[in-house]
Amino acid sequence: MNNNFETVIGLEVHAELNTKTKIFCSCENRFGAEVNSLCCPVCMGYPGTLPVLNQQVVESAVKMGHALNCTINGVTKQDRKNYFYPDLPKAYQISQFDVPLCENGYLDILVGDETKRIGVTRIHIEEDAGKLIHDDSFDGTLCDYNRCGVPLIEIVSEPDLRSAEEAKAYLETITTILLYLGISDAKMQEGSVRCDVNVSVRPHGATEFGTRCEMKNVNSFGAVYRAILYEAERQMEVIAAGGTIRQETRRWDDAKNKSILMRSKEDAQDYRYFPDPDLLTFIVSDEKISALKASLPELPTEKTLRYVKDYNMQKVDAQLLSVSKARADFFDSAVELGGCEPKTVANWLLGDIARILNDRRIELSDTALTPQHLVEMIQMIDKGTISNTAAKTVLEEMMATDKAPQQIVEEKGLAQINDSSALVAIVEKVLADNPKAVEDYKSGKTNVAGFLVGQCMKASRGQGNPATLRDMVLAAIEKL
Amino acid sequence: MEIDVKHIAKLAKLDIPEAELGKMEKELSSIVAMVEKLPELTSKESLLDPQNTMQLRPDEVKPSFPREEMLKNVPETAAGCLMVPKVVE
Numbered sequence: 001m002n003n004n005f006e007t008v009i010g011l012e013v014h015a016e017l018n019t020k021t022k023i024f025c026s027c028e029n030r031f032g033a034e035v036n037s038l039c040c041p042v043c044m045g046y047p048g049t050l051p052v053l054n055q056q057v058v059e060s061a062v063k064m065g066h067a068l069n070c071t072i073n074g075v076t077k078q079d080r081k082n083y084f085y086p087d088l089p090k091a092y093q094i095s096q097f098d099v100p101l102c103e104n105g106y107l108d109i110l111v112g113d114e115t116k117r118i119g120v121t122r123i124h125i126e127e128d129a130g131k132l133i134h135d136d137s138f139d140g141t142l143c144d145y146n147r148c149g150v151p152l153i154e155i156v157s158e159p160d161l162r163s164a165e166e167a168k169a170y171l172e173t174i175t176t177i178l179l180y181l182g183i184s185d186a187k188m189q190e191g192s193v194r195c196d197v198n199v200s201v202r203p204h205g206a207t208e209f210g211t212r213c214e215m216k217n218v219n220s221f222g223a224v225y226r227a228i229l230y231e232a233e234r235q236m237e238v239i240a241a242g243g244t245i246r247q248e249t250r251r252w253d254d255a256k257n258k259s260i261l262m263r264s265k266e267d268a269q270d271y272r273y274f275p276d277p278d279l280l281t282f283i284v285s286d287e288k289i290s291a292l293k294a295s296l297p298e299l300p301t302e303k304t305l306r307y308v309k310d311y312n313m314q315k316v317d318a319q320l321l322s323v324s325k326a327r328a329d330f331f332d333s334a335v336e337l338g339g340c341e342p343k344t345v346a347n348w349l350l351g352d353i354a355r356i357l358n359d360r361r362i363e364l365s366d367t368a369l370t371p372q373h374l375v376e377m378i379q380m381i382d383k384g385t386i387s388n389t390a391a392k393t394v395l396e397e398m399m400a401t402d403k404a405p406q407q408i409v410e411e412k413g414l415a416q417i418n419d420s421s422a423l424v425a426i427v428e429k430v431l432a433d434n435p436k437a438v439e440d441y442k443s444g445k446t447n448v449a450g451f452l453v454g455q456c457m458k459a460s461r462g463q464g465n466p467a468t469l470r471d472m473v474l475a476a477i478e479k480l
Numbered sequence: 481m482e483i484d485v486k487h488i489a490k491l492a493k494l495d496i497p498e499a500e501l502g503k504m505e506k507e508l509s510s511i512v513a514m515v516e517k518l519p520e521l522t523s524k525e526s527l528l529d530p531q532n533t534m535q536l537r538p539d540e541v542k543p544s545f546p547r548e549e550m551l552k553n554v555p556e557t558a559a560g561c562l563m564v565p566k567v568v569e
Binding site: 019020021026027028034035036037038039040041044046052053054055056057058075076077082084085086098099132133134138139140141142143144145270272275279280281282283 | 532533561565
């Protein structure tokens with residue numbers, strides 16, 4: 001990477017909204033249905049049909065506008081964007097041109113230890129296009145129009161991003177917010193979030209932007225990162241070799257890890273936007289705009305910063321908690337119940353619980369675990385009723401059944417033995433079975449004490465109190 | 481007013497013989513000149529019409545059309561899809 005240059009990045013993010021119906025007709029909005037089974041004359045663009053705008057699309061877009069601190073244009077309209085391609089049966093896409101529903105916002109993102117503010121130029125509503133199937137066993141291209149009319153919001157950022165890391169953090173924050181608001185499934189792998197990346201480079205300290213290239217088909221967080229690194233490097237090489245960058249659209253091929261020229265500025269699309277005569281001006285009332293603002297949940301970046309400030313958490317842990325709304329909500333409920341350290345709750349959620357969920361490829365909501373039970377279990381550890389080792393068994397059981405930890409401990413006989421008289425026999429047996437370790441300890445290798453305590457814990461089936469056992473082991477060796 | 485007839489023809493997917501370009505340009509120029517006499521729009525707001533707004537639709541699912549019905553008007557179909565001449569991305 002050439003250090004004399006700075007990379008300048010802007011992202012256009014398209015997110016499909018998870019409304020029940022499409023944007024302009026009452027066909028169901030669902031992914032994965034049989035081809036052309038969710039279509040009507042409106043989605044197919046038959047002559048004489050009239051689009052009718054879905055109220056929920058407007059509300060979802062306004063919510064996103066609030067989340068990204070935008071001005072909401074309560075009086076707005078829709079425009080036709082003309083292009084000729086078989087994925088679009090009308091030969092125009094209904095979008096918004098000069099008066100987007102939301103504009104002039106920003107998003108604060110966390111990159112390493114820094115908080116960076118990224119400008120959001122606009123958010124507008126539009127319809128998605130259909131899906132083309134290219135298959136050599138057919139003489140032509142097949143068109144599936146189920147996706148025609150699926151509602152989209154397009155979120156356009158200012159060219160404020162300066163590295164692939166920042167772009168990735170921005171995109172991750174956007175998708176997390178979509179999930180927090182519950183307005184999109186936000187799955188890049190299913191194409192419900194798609195991204196066009198604009199990249200230019202300029203010498204450090206330059207005040208004007210370099211010529212930018214747009215990359216299409218960037219379909220995962222990793223691809224965004226790789227595409228930016230590749231494109232910045234390509235542009236720097238062109239400039240270093242004395243060339244100039246031409247404005248062009250390039251297609252990102254993630255498998256080959258390179259971008260390919262699609263079209264240069266000379267044959268740039270001429271979209272001939274004009275107001276859609278089938279759709280009138282529409283109004284979102286001030287009351288509605290305020291009500292939608294009031295309905296927003298606490299957003300991920302705010303949550304992260306609150307956890308760091310209020311609970312003295314590491315930023316990386318706070319971020320891991322807030323990146324999943326389900327996990328953050330669970331954490332907040334547990335902390336609200338009180339009676340244990342928030343950091344301990346976080347450690348369980350990010351440690352053993354995350355590991356179990358990950359191993360089984362399930363979500364927190366797929367388990368029987370409740371914040372109440374987790375807090376009770378932590379309290380039992382704090383009081384010395386159960387050991388950390390036994391707690392892991394309790395946790396597994398709490399995730400599988402809705403039994404309270406108290407009941408599990410009783411049923412499985414997991415209560416910790418703090419009474420040293422009950423542990424004497426165990427300690428004696430462990431020392432007798434491990435004469436070599438005892439010798440080693442006596443000759444100064446004191447770290448074998450950990451091994452001996454471990455053996456005692458094992459022999460007590462996790463029920464011994466490790467601190468008590470340690471004291472007992474050391475005392476017993478002294479007496480030998 | 482200069483009219484690029486070739487560019488417009490390309491966007492409209494029309495084949496216009498070279499010999500007719502001059503005539504077309506003249507005709508289109510006079511049409512544009514006529515349209516330009518319309519009163520000028522003063523701002524972008526004037527394209528909005530807040531006195532004449534539309535009602536939005538509640539988000540309620542209604543059955544889609546049967547696929548066979550939808551595809552009746554389609555010249556060529558295959559595997560439940562419309563088939564068009566091969567296009568490359």
